[in-house]
Amino acid sequence: MTMKVSPRVSVHVCLCNTRQPGKEGCPHSSYNKREGLTHLSTTASPQKMKPEQLQLQGANAKPSPFGGLRAVLTCLVGFFIVVSSVSMLADRGGQESQVQLLVQHRHQEVTVAAAGSQEAQVRWTADLMGEAAAGGSASAGQKKECDLSVGRWVYDNTSRPMYSGRNCSFILDEVACEKYGQNDTKYQHWRWQPDGCDLARFNATKLLERLRNKRMVFVGDSINRNQWSSLVCMVESSIPEGLKMRTYNGSLISFQAFEYNATIDFYWSPLILESNSDNPIIHRVEYRIIRAEKIEKHASMWSNSDIIVFNSYLWWRKQRADMRMKVMYGTFEDGDAKLDEVEMVEGFEIALKKLTGWLETNIDNKTKIYFAGSSPTHTWASDWGGDDSNKCLNETEPIPKVGYKGATTDYSMMDKAGEIFRPLEKKGIHVKILNFTQLSDNRIDAHPTIHRRQFAPLTAAQIANPSSYADCTHWCLPGVPDVWNIFLYSYLVHK
Numbered sequence: 070m071t072m073k074v075s076p077r078v079s080v081h082v083c084l085c086n087t088r089q090p091g092k093e094g095c096p097h098s099s100y101n102k103r104e105g106l107t108h109l110s111t112t113a114s115p116q117k118m119k120p121e122q123l124q125l126q127g128a129n130a131k132p133s134p135f136g137g138l139r140a141v142l143t144c145l146v147g148f149f150i151v152v153s154s155v156s157m158l159a160d161r162g163g164q165e166s167q168v169q170l171l172v173q174h175r176h177q178e179v180t181v182a183a184a185g186s187q188e189a190q191v192r193w194t195a196d197l198m199g200e201a202a203a204g205g206s207a208s209a210g211q212k213k214e215c216d217l218s219v220g221r222w223v224y225d226n227t228s229r230p231m232y233s234g235r236n237c238s239f240i241l242d243e244v245a246c247e248k249y250g251q252n253d254t255k256y257q258h259w260r261w262q263p264d265g266c267d268l269a270r271f272n273a274t275k276l277l278e279r280l281r282n283k284r285m286v287f288v289g290d291s292i293n294r295n296q297w298s299s300l301v302c303m304v305e306s307s308i309p310e311g312l313k314m315r316t317y318n319g320s321l322i323s324f325q326a327f328e329y330n331a332t333i334d335f336y337w338s339p340l341i342l343e344s345n346s347d348n349p350i351i352h353r354v355e356y357r358i359i360r361a362e363k364i365e366k367h368a369s370m371w372s373n374s375d376i377i378v379f380n381s382y383l384w385w386r387k388q389r390a391d392m393r394m395k396v397m398y399g400t401f402e403d404g405d406a407k408l409d410e411v412e413m414v415e416g417f418e419i420a421l422k423k424l425t426g427w428l429e430t431n432i433d434n435k436t437k438i439y440f441a442g443s444s445p446t447h448t449w450a451s452d453w454g455g456d457d458s459n460k461c462l463n464e465t466e467p468i469p470k471v472g473y474k475g476a477t478t479d480y481s482m483m484d485k486a487g488e489i490f491r492p493l494e495k496k497g498i499h500v501k502i503l504n505f506t507q508l509s510d511n512r513i514d515a516h517p518t519i520h521r522r523q524f525a526p527l528t529a530a531q532i533a534n535p536s537s538y539a540d541c542t543h544w545c546l547p548g549v550p551d552v553w554n555i556f557l558y559s560y561l562v563h564k
Contacts (some may be wrong), residue, residue: 215266217556218504222467225260230547237302239315242522244295246545251520255465261508261552269559273307279562280331286371289380290339292444295543297335299550320349338367339384341420358395359416364423380441382482385417421489434497440486442506445478447513447541452476461541462518467511475510505553515548516541
């Protein structure tokens with residue numbers, strides 16, 4: 070449809086049914102789905118209009134003194150009717166029809182796509198990307214919080230990966246999969262696409278500006294260290310050599326960006342409370358003991374932080390059916406030491422309640438506090454129809470099922486954490502839980518497996534059976550933890 074506005078200006082609006090990609094007259098995009106995995110591509114420019122599509126006035130037509138003005142007004146009214154109609158249709162995300170509107174103006178474009186029974190997805194480009202991440206609605210005055218955790222993985226070999234695993238000198242050897250022989254890097258090219266909105270476009274400089282003169286610390290286990298390493302790699306390439314440094318000090322790893330006077334730390338404290346697992350190197354103990362009343366030693370390492378990201382799930386999971394947590398009360402020095410034995414989840418509750426009490430007494434509402442979601446493991450291949458003896462070895466693509474939940478993935482601990490932290494709201498202290506569990510559940514392809522530094526020599530039996538030592542718990546970088554950090558970035562920079 071072409072509307073004549075003036076001899077030099079015309080507006081071209083193409084309305085098409087995206088169920089038939091490639092249909093003549095709608096060349097702007099193709100949209101293909103394979104059981105929930107979306108492959109999206111766009112052409113370089115809209116197709117030119119054919120000469121017979123143009124409606125021009127004849128050379129012999131007699132001009133009317135009001136004809137030009139009437140034509141302009143008519144076209145403008147018609148244009149706004151079309152735009153309003155398309156906006157109304159896009160808001161009806163549950164309808165069966167699919168609508169696509171493309172309006173080009175210099176270097177900005179907005180694409181609205183309603184895909185079948187899925188909610189309408191609004192994709193913003195250029196500078197509008199960050200605004201979309203703040204939540205949700207394409208219509209002015211109807212903003213609502215967008216659930217970033219609900220969506221699908223989209224294969225994207227253009228904007229992913231966000232950094233080079235080989236070039237990031239701050240990546241940890243336990244997750245540097247390329248360095249240790251992983252040549253199939255397809256796992257690096259999957260981008261998370263929420264339903265109904267987009268994730269913010271990560272900008273390292275914006276994050277560093279937000280962290281100027283601040284300290285951010287990740288507190289927890291090796292999964293949290295995995296996320297810390299990801300964030301450092303996401304920002305370090307934007308910092309010139311000589312203006313960044315990583316230092317080790319026992320349980321504390323610090324990354325410093327000197328130009329911004331910003332620090333991003335990781336502190337090893339897998340059970341939050343003092344425990345017999347506090348050594349960051351020697352901690353492979355099945356006999357675990359926490360000191361129920363002792364948190365101050367660890368808390369002193371994060372008490373002066375502006376942003377704290379806690380993660381404590383992995384060490385509370387049962388490794389065998391009869392595994393229980395030992396809880397120590399009192400001290401040997403005072404002669405009142407007592408040792409109890411509780412279920413693992415009960416120990417988790419004891420630790421979080423002690424943490425809640427400490428936060429209530431020692432933290433003001435200016436400190437931003439996050440509690441990471443539970444990171445799934447992919448040890449039992451039968452969960453997705455594979456052979457358990459292989460674990461996640463040789464998996465090369467995500468599980469395609471939208472909303473997949475592994476049988477061994479425990480969501481109850483996240484619910485328990487939210488319940489325990491809720492009373493802090495009355496004190497003005499908000500603990501935001503980063504819910505990335507389900508989106509990570511699909512990524513059976515993104516673990517190090519055998520491609521990581523081994524901290525103990527492999528035995529002959531292990532070498533003969535690689536799946537026996539395959540790591541299906543941690544995550545290769547670049548990879549899934551990058552998405553976790555974009556969630557974090559969205560809250561820090563845009564919310």
